Structure formats: structure tokens, C-alpha cells
Amino acid sequence: MTNETHSLTNKSIPLYPAKTKLQVTIIFFVVLGIYIFSMAWTQRDMVSGLSGALGNMYRVIEKFFPPNFSILPDIWNALAQTIQMAIIATTIAAILTVPLAVLSAQNITTFKPLYYLTRTILNLLRTIPDLVLAVIFVGLFGIGIFPGILALTVFSLGILAKLISETIESVDMNPLEAMRASGGNVFQVIWYALVPQVLPQFTSLVLYVFEINIRASVVLGMVGAGGIGLVLNQQLKFYNYPNAMTIIIVIFVTVLIIEYISNKLREALL
Amino acid sequence: MIEFKNVGLVYPNGTEGLKNINVKINDGEFVVIVGLSGAGKSTFIRSINRLVTPTSGSLLVDGEDILNYHSGNLRKLRTKVGMIFQNYNLVKRSNVFKNVLAGRLGHTGTLRSIFNLYSNEDKALAYESLKRVNIEEKIYNRADELSGGQQQRVSIARVLTQKPKYILADEPVASLDPPTSHQVMTYLRKINKEDNITTIVNLHFIDMAMEYADRIIGMRAGEVVFDGPVAEVSEKTFEEIYGRSIREDDLRGGAEE
């Protein structure tokens, strides 16, 4: 009797089964191998490139200074366009997200085919990079703010619907059951038991996506989707580096201000 | 009247939740269902408002077989069968009044309820229900600011606002301490007697079952193994239902001294 308990405490019981341990070890070494290989590979190209780049850097940076602030009055309009693009796209995406997020939440959409269909559409949507979207829409509708808004809407819809459907999947299902038990229909159950649980998270995520959209809309502008990115691209093309520098500073400050405001709002919410 | 006729329920994974149940529950009765964990008490109760659907037999509520009900009928059934849960199931971020008004959902159109357009009668009824369980001073508190016992009283008020003909309560006191448990059970019985609402409660405390029930149904492994008025029940009955001798933790204790 005492012998048995003794042997039990002596032979330490592993936390994970031996098979799992072996698998994890193999995966670890495979990943490590890939890292070492790719480091060796890129080093070959980088070492020569690096010394050249350092030399170039000084010459390039020199060209950008001093920034030409006299163009400031001419870029407000483009900046306003960029912000408008982000606001409109975020708003449309936030509205369209609601049905999509509900349909792609496993705990609400118990009809499996519908759930898998929406999931798949959203996954496909997310695989398209925002730049590709912008190029496609600019190709379809020509240069301007409209294709930019479309690209941003589709892009942020993918992110937002995914994040919000995950929030929905983590809610407390008990109140939903109570609403169903008292005779509420699907819409009433969602409105009364689900919405109050996800609303703070929803607002916070929409603000977060808005921040992403401000930055993305600058980049999209560079491929012709309107706004300040478009102006920046033109100045760079004509080698007006001091003008470009002013625009870069303005973008930098704008992004900082908007992130600050949005952070404060989100803090207040949660 | 609720009538189980040869009702059986097999869960998708093959577990038999109910086996050939034949029970008739008369209007106005206060029935307590007892049995060990896994005996099928929840399955029994949740069949009545079709949160689960029996796979054989027929289940009559007011003379109609509810087993072939679909969305429209189902909503109507659920408006007349109120339910109380072990975990209160309130919307924690909403205030007490909104939680209680949710009891009117089954009686209210979708648009009206979404825009909070409840009639004055509905609001008065909700307030009246809060008063009946003495929690009206918490009307604008958020539900998660209340203690467990207070939350369960709010959930009783929600059911009262529903104006049901039947109340189902699945372990309503399992998460509460003894004095609060007795308070909640006292409210349930008072409502049962005053409004003549048929009440079916799952409990696993023997002493509470004896104190509040008119009639006790004992379940074991999905079957009804005892059914009779409380006067016929003794400690031996429980030993037969449970298939073992009575222990300390089968008793809630704390009855009014």
C-alpha cells in the first residue's frame, strides 16, 4: 500500500502525453530550420544592398528638407477628402457588418449551410488586399474618391464582420434563452439580449477600423483613389520633395490626432 | 392542463433524456420534481415550452399536442408558459425595468418592441410585478448590480409581466443561500396560490420540496419513479427515488426558525 503511493509520487506524471511532446518538438525544429535557412538566403542579397542603401539614404533625405509649408492652404481640401472617404466607408461598413456578423456567428446562426456560406464569403473578402481592391475599383470607375470609398468599404467590411462575429460568439447565451422562452422572435431576441452585450465592443471596433481606414485611404490615394494620397503621389512624381515632405508631416499629425481622439472614446466606452 | 402521454426524448448523441413518461398536471397545482443530477428533470421541464423537443409520444398543453408546433404556435405557447432559470438569465448590462418589460416580448410586435414602444398598461404591469416581489426600488439599476436573490426576484417579475398560465422553474434556488432560497420559494408559492398559476419547479433539496410542494414527482434515469401528493411522501420515498440513503447535502436547511 505505502509502496504503491510511493512509486506514484516518485515517478513524475508528465503534463502532456508523450506523443504531443514529440509532435511539438518536431514542429519547433522544423520552424527553426526554416528561419535559419531564410536568414542565410536573404543575407546574401541584403549585405551588398545594405551598404548601398545607407549611402543613398542621406542623399534622399537631404532632398526632402526643408519642407515647403507654403503649399499648406492648397492641401486642406485633399486632406478633408481623405477623412471623408474614411468616415463614409467606415459608416457603410459598420451598417453592412451587422447582418453579416450575425449570420457568421455560429451560436446565432444555427442553420449550418447559411453560416458556412457567409463565413466563406467573408474569408474570401479578407484575402483581397486593400491596394488590389483600389486598383480594381479605380479601373472600373476612374480616378477619384468614389472608387476609394468602395475599396475601403469592402476592405473594412472584411475585418469588421470577422471581429464582431467573434464578439457575438463569446456572449452569454443565457439571456437569449430567456427571451426565446418568453415568446420573443428572432429579431426581438437579438435586439434585447444580444445587442446590449455586444454594443460597447462594436463601437470600439468601429472606431478602430476607422483609424485603419484613415491610414489606408492615404495609401489608396496613391493608386488614384482620391484624397491626399493622390496629391502626395503627384508631388513625388514631379520630384517636388519639399512639397511631399509637408504632406507627409500633415498626414502624420492627422493620424496622431485621430488616433488620440479615438483612443479616448474607446477608453470611455469599455 | 399539461399531459405527458408516452413521452420519450432521445438526444442527438443517443442519450435517453425521457423514457415513456405519463404524467398529468392539473391547473393550479404546485409540483416539485426531484431526482439526482442527470435524472432528466431539466429535460422534463424544458419539453413543456419546447426548449427541447421530445422524440416520441404526445405532450398536450390545454388539450393541444405541442410537439408538432412550429414558429407561430411555438411563440404563442411560450407566451403562456413563463420560465425561471438557475442563473436568472437577465441581460446584465440592461436595467431592471427593461429586463422585466422583456416579459411582454411575446405579446408585442417586433417593431414596437425594437423602438421600446410599450403601452402604458405594459409598463404599469411591469412595475406592478416588480412591486409584488418587493424590488421596485431597484427599477433603474443595472441587472449586474443586484445580488443573486434580487436578480432571481427580477426574473420572477419578468415572468409575472408575461401573465403566464404556467410557470416552469429549473433549479431556481440552486445558486442561492438558504434564507434567500426560502424567500424565492415563498414568492413562487404565493404567486401560485394568488394567481392560480400552475407551477412546476425542479429542486434537489428534499426539505424544500416537502415544504413548498402540493405534489412531488420523482425521476430517475429518465423515468418517473414516484408521483403523489406531498402527504404520501416520507424519507423512505426519497430513498427510493434517489436509490440511496438521504445525506446532509440533500437538505437545504435554514427554514424559518
Ligand SMILES: Nc1ncnc2c1ncn2[C@@H]1O[C@H](COP(=O)(O)OP(=O)(O)OP(=O)(O)O)[C@@H](O)[C@H]1O
Ligand atoms: N443537450 C444534450 N445533449 C445530450 N445529452 C443531454 C443534453 N442535455 C442533457 N443531456 C443528458 O440527458 C440526461 C438528463 O439530463 P437533465 O439535464 O435533464 O438532468 P437533470 O435531472 O436536470 O440534472 P441536473 O440536476 O444535473 O440539472 C443526462 O444524462 C444528460 O447528460
Ligand SMILES: [Mg+2]
Ligand atoms: Mg437540470
